[in-house]
Amino acid sequence: MLVGSTDEGRKFLKHAAHELYVWSKCRHPCILELFGVAIFRDQIAMVSPWVENGHLRWFLSQNPQANRCELCIRIADGVDYLHKNGTVHGDLKPENILVGKDHTPKLTDFGNAVLSEYTLKFTHSDTSSSMTMRWTAPEILSEETKTTQAGDVYALGMVIFETITGIMPYDGMKDVVIMRRVLSGIVPSRSETHIPNGVEQADRLWSLITRCWSFDPLERPKAWEVKETMEGVTPDGLLANSSYSELEEKEREV
Numbered sequence: 001m002l003v004g005s006t007d008e009g010r011k012f013l014k015h016a017a018h019e020l021y022v023w024s025k026c027r028h029p030c031i032l033e034l035f036g037v038a039i040f041r042d043q044i045a046m047v048s049p050w051v052e053n054g055h056l057r058w059f060l061s062q063n064p065q066a067n068r069c070e071l072c073i074r075i076a077d078g079v080d081y082l083h084k085n086g087t088v089h090g091d092l093k094p095e096n097i098l099v100g101k102d103h104t105p106k107l108t109d110f111g112n113a114v115l116s117e118y119t120l121k122f123t124h125s126d127t128s129s130s131m132t133m134r135w136t137a138p139e140i141l142s143e144e145t146k147t148t149q150a151g152d153v154y155a156l157g158m159v160i161f162e163t164i165t166g167i168m169p170y171d172g173m174k175d176v177v178i179m180r181r182v183l184s185g186i187v188p189s190r191s192e193t194h195i196p197n198g199v200e201q202a203d204r205l206w207s208l209i210t211r212c213w214s215f216d217p218l219e220r221p222k223a224w225e226v227k228e229t230m231e232g233v234t235p236d237g238l239l240a241n242s243s244y245s246e247l248e249e250k251e252r253e254v
Contacts, residue, residue, distance in 0.1 A: 030078030032106040053099040069233050072160045076227035078107045083149045083223050090147035092155035093135040134169045138182050150217035157212025165194040185215040201237035
């Protein structure tokens with residue numbers, strides 16, 4: 001981020017101060033640690049540990065056999081921590097979740113985060129939001145409200161969907177089509193391959209995901225509920241009694 005006396009420099013500095021303040025409040029295994037801040041050649045940088053596995057989508061592409069259910073539990077735990085401490089992340093998506101050496105997901109990028117109570121005050125910055133509409137709740141996309149905990153849970157549902165299935169929400173669709181679908185309450189379709197119908201844990205998972213996507217924010221679960229429900233879902237349980245599970249078993253035997 002540029003630092004200087006120009007309007008742009010002041011705007012970026014204000015935005016950085018906001019992100020630093022929110023991030024500095026976080027202490028949790030599933031939140032990327034903030035070491036500090038550095039300024040070099042008129043650039044300001046937030047310093048954090050190097051995370052060798054990259055972001056969630058990249059990690060899963062390189063480690064397809066990773067325990068996706070456990071990743072979802074830990075991500076929900078991180079979101080729950082933020083919410084219980086009065087913080088809204090505001091931009092939850094796979095690119096903002098890094099994966100550590102021990103496969104622990106780390107939430108990062110608090111540029112859009114909101115604290116319910118500030119002990120320091122920042123004047124408003126008009127830095128544009130970096131939210132991606134694939135993960136943005138309809139009430140936020142329509143600008144009826146700003147980022148909320150319910151909006152985080154909507155995004156969490158999208159993250160869980162992609163983590164389990166490997167399918168990006170609204171994959172292959174243009175932004176204008178995605179916006180129309182989100183604002184109309186049209187959500188991604190169930191992947192029978194990864195979340196088979198008629199399998200107890202898979203049905204429970206799909207019910208949870210669709211609750212996260214409820215058009216009415218008041219009908220969405222809390223982050224702690226998402227975590228607790230995910231704790232009852234396992235990779236083996238998702239595929240129990242499914243033809244896909246039988247096929248995988250045959251492949252392992254070969």
